[in-house]
Amino acid sequence: MTENSLHALLSDVKNGEIEIAHAIEQLKHLPFEDLGYAKIDHHREIRTGYPEVIFCPGKTIPQIRGIIESILVKKNNILASRASEEIYEAVKDLAPNIEYYPEARSIFIQQVEIRKSRAKVLVVSGGTSDIPVAEEAVVTAEKLGCTVERLYDVGVAGIHRLLANKHRIDEAQVVIAVAGMEGALASVVGGLSDKPVIAVPTSIGYGANFGGLAALLAMLNSCASGVGVVNIDNGFGAGFLASTIIRQIELNAK
Template sequence: MTESWTAPRVFTELDHDRTARRGYPEAIFCQGKTVEQLESIAAEMRARAAVTLFTRVEPDQAVAIARVLPGARHDPVARMVVWPPDPPAPTGGRIVVVTAGTTDLPVAQEAWTTASYLGRSCELVSDVGVAGLHRVLGHLELLRAARVVVVVAGMDGALPSVVAGLISAPVVAVPTSVGYGAAFGGLAPLLSMLNSCAPGVSVVNIDNGYGAGHLAAQIAAPFP
């Protein structure tokens, strides 16, 4: 006789103290979670009226979250759902998010959305890779006015070094998995960025727009 087996009901322990402890709200990584799990998580966040960022959201997951959190904003490019839908009034310094190519936009928009909902003023500059250097030079005034610049690039990953050599603010470099075979799913730009000869470049993991946006928001926080 085979005994019946029931999956455990407890599947998550949310970090409700994160805002008080670190000054930034909870984030829910949705990849691999079921719709039912996300509905349960969303209901718990709603009961606490807690600001929440849902990252790496698939369309069916976004629909499920919106059922529990009416008005939640879904950004399908960034693959994020944010609740409440309106970001807080920005404080601190300006963040500029830059992409080398249009295909880097999902990661860049994840960084932009994250930083915006963590309370920073953000601007996005897209498709200014080093294959046409005049494009990034055309935004030099904006870049030099930023407290921190997030640079998102795949392929050879050269853009963060170029930007860091032109400005005084720190650069957060984000390698993406965009590129032909020898880019090895983002490994080539990751290594290029880690080996940058320009000082002041910090590198996050491949496609980690959320991590880049969070780090930039901390760097650009208001001075105490």
């Protein structure tokens, strides 16, 4: 339940348009609903501005279906991350407008209009191999209301590709830099831009990359100021963080 829908419900009760018993039925699962295997935080959007997101790994398909069904009743938008094709096939009957983004491994069901921001997020990837993580960031930020642009395969091995697109970095309000190997992209972008840069190390790389640890440590030790780092392959976290920054920019612009 969103703050707007809660306000509308209480207004209807006040105006005598719905009965108190009907309102109680809608409110009885706030602030959370206990399904036994999960406690669905229906109050989260009221507190944070965003509804709860479903992290699929480790959950059974019946559990994922139950969580989706619970959120559907509350008329919130639903985003499920790290969802396989198998999971999508098993839940796609739950809503006629369900969307699946295979590269991002994300499922989305829209029940509330998404108002796109005027401020922009630019998602930059070092290589083509980093695109799945970059796409997770893109889909997350878009579904949370951001206007998002992509700039892919502009890693430092051919830095002229990045420099040729510096105007796109300048036009963005937040930049997400996604890179594996040695993870140098985030430092370069941070040195070129006066905007917040969210660095996402990926697990792409050869043996001594240690599954993304090399890129993570490089980004954490960046000599460029204004660079923040999320966990390895955490495109979702980067997209979510970018959306909170954009949201504050838009609120302060009013």
